[in-house]
Amino acid sequence: MKIIFATGNKGKLREAAEILGEGFTLMCPADIGITEDIEETGETLEENSVIKADYIHDRTGMDCFADDTGLEVDALGGAPGVHSARYATEGHDFDANIDKLLAELEKCPGEPRTARFRSVVTLVFKGERHFFEGTLEGVIAPARRGGNGFGYDPVFIPDEFPENTVAELDDETKNAISHRGKALRAMAEWLRENA
Numbered sequence: 360m361k362i363i364f365a366t367g368n369k370g371k372l373r374e375a376a377e378i379l380g381e382g383f384t385l386m387c388p389a390d391i392g393i394t395e396d397i398e399e400t401g402e403t404l405e406e407n408s409v410i411k412a413d414y415i416h417d418r419t420g421m422d423c424f425a426d427d428t429g430l431e432v433d434a435l436g437g438a439p440g441v442h443s444a445r446y447a448t449e450g451h452d453f454d455a456n457i458d459k460l461l462a463e464l465e466k467c468p469g470e471p472r473t474a475r476f477r478s479v480v481t482l483v484f485k486g487e488r489h490f491f492e493g494t495l496e497g498v499i500a501p502a503r504r505g506g507n508g509f510g511y512d513p514v515f516i517p518d519e520f521p522e523n524t525v526a527e528l529d530d531e532t533k534n535a536i537s538h539r540g541k542a543l544r545a546m547a548e549w550l551r552e553n554a
């Protein structure tokens with residue numbers, strides 16, 4: 360089926376295409392001439408996920424979905440959470456975000472470095488919203504390792520692979536355990552049953 364993924368993040372788009380596989384033809388907003396940044400004014404992942412999906416559905420009338428993801432670090436009271444993309448600066452500066460995260464954790468020596476990625480996916484199908492969620496538990500590494508993935512992957516060690524950061528895993532392995540993999544596989548299953 361043809362569906363729009365309401366994202367401007369190329370890493371997310373690549374992962375979603377691999378997770379959803381051949382039964383889905385994925386398009387992104389830029390493919391249909393929508394290039395502006397969608398303002399994420401919500402206070403929760405759920406709200407921002409709805410804002411992005413509704414924005415694209417309102418302008419196209421097409422089935423679409425959005426993913427809002429946050430990194431929740433326990434020692435930082437759940438930060439950066441909904442502010443993960445703009446933690447250090449207003450731009451989506453992955454490097455600056457990681458520098459700030461490591462600096463904030465240095466201020467809490469002895470505290471556990473446990474954290475999780477949480478993805479909330481909003482699907483708008485035939486004009487109705489449906490929600491899917493996935494989490495990945497792990498710990499924050501003391502320094503960057505690995506060159507795969509994107510965002511905070513170089514400093515996130517998943518419980519399933521305690522020797523590796525997510526950026527040291529290949530795409531297939533990341534997708535098999537990831538927050539996004541879990542949420543999007545649940546969405547695909549729902550669509551197979553209901554579409």
Ligand code: ITT
Binds near residue numbers: 453510512
């Ligand atoms: P869209 O809103 O256009 O989809 P975005 O990058 O702004 O793209 P989010 O609002 O969901 O996405 O922001 C979440 C930030 O969290 C994102 O910029 C990354 O830095 C990080 N992030 C999201 N998914 C991640 C993943 O799988 N691995 C590592 N970091 C991730």
